Amino acid sequence: MELKTALVTGASSGIGLAIAKMLSEEGYKVYGIGRIFPEGCDFFEQRLSLDLRDTDILLSKVSEIKRVDILVNAAGSAYYGLAEFNTPAQIKEMCRVDLEAPLILTSALLPKLKDVKGMVINIASVTSTRINTHGAAYGALKAGLRSYGRSLFEEVRKTGVRVVTVCPDLTLGTKLYRNADFKPSEEEGCYLLPEDVAECVKNIIGMREGAAVTEVEVRPQFNRIEKKKN
Structure with missing residues (x-):
């Protein structure tokens, strides 16, 4: 019997890496896309070190994967601060990584996913459901990814493909806050770990065929952030 296969973006760190590891432990052949592993x-069955914004290279590489049962769009880019200070380069990077790449990959892989009644898992953000001062562009793009997932499910559900949007809150152990002046508080109960999100995904993919979770928020019990020390 052919092993099930998963493709995970953002697989070299944080939530993407935790999900990739979980899927491997669940018996999937995992192809990971990232920068530096x-x-x-x-x-990993194979580590693909590439930039998601190199569309031609990206599509060439994934076309070599014969079977895809799960696509996890976990890569993310975020720049925080007042909207007037977002540079064109920052906005372009977020647009291409957070929204363009997931849409391109999903469109390219849907025929293979339909063949096996597979699953698309989009890692959005709790910001996709909120007003986001000091993160307006990032929140808007994650809201776009959430909207795409909701519409895509209605489009492909008749084929057996499931589409899930996972919206994590403040998560330690990721690179998402590298361009921010804050980070999740390290007080107990004030943060998620990447493994928490991976465990949530594990529960979703383990549901019986015919039952579908389409959207879920994963949040720490308390809501606290810390200013980074200079």
Whole structure:
């Protein structure tokens, strides 16, 4: 019997890496797309070190994967601060990584996903459902990804393909806050870990065929952030 296969973007760190590891432990052959992979990632079937914005290279590489049961769009880029200070380069990067790449990958892989009644898992953000001062562009793009997922499910549900949008809140151990002047508080109960999101995804994919979770928020019990120390 052919092993099930998963393709995960943002697989070199944070939530994407945790989901990739979980899927491997669940018996999937995992292809990971990322930049620089850390040591000890020998659970991947193949690591694809590339920039999601290089569309031609991206599509060429994924076309070589014969079967895809799960596509996880987990890569993300965020720049925080007042909207007037978002540079054109920052806005372009967020647009291409947070929204353009997931749409392109999903469109390219839908025929393969339909063949096996597969699943698309989009890692959006709790910001996709909120007003986001100091993060207006990022929140808007994640809201776009959430909207896409909701519409896509209605479009493909008759084929057996499931589409899930996962909206995590403040998560430690990711690179999402590298361009921010804040980070999740490290007080107990004030943050998620990437493994928490991976566990949520594990529960969703383990549901019986015919039952579909289409959207879920994963949040820490408390809501606190910390200013980064200079």
